[in-house]
Amino acid sequence: MLPPDYIAQFVHENYIDPARKRGDKAVTVLPREVYKALDCACSLGLIHGVLGSMKFRNTYGLTLARTEGPEEGLPTKYTFKLHLTKSASASKN
DSSP: OOHHHHHHHHHHHIIIIHHHHOOSSSEOOHHHHHHHHHOOOOOHHHHHHHHTTTHHHHHHHHEEEEEEOOOOSOSOOOEEOOOOOOOHHHHOO
């Protein structure tokens, strides 16, 4: 598995999926927190690249609601709106 795919899967399994299971409408991901959780195995820039990508949002049914951080530089927080997916709606039935 390529590093971007690994990061995306990690974020999905540890942030997105648990938030959906709780019934949350949104989830906030902090890139530095992901970086530390991955034992600094991937660059912070790569994590930002994954979180900001359309591929990540489309794959996991997300809308980027907002980013927070300095005007100049990379965001320190990404907040995503969670959309109900087929697997999530199936688990409710």
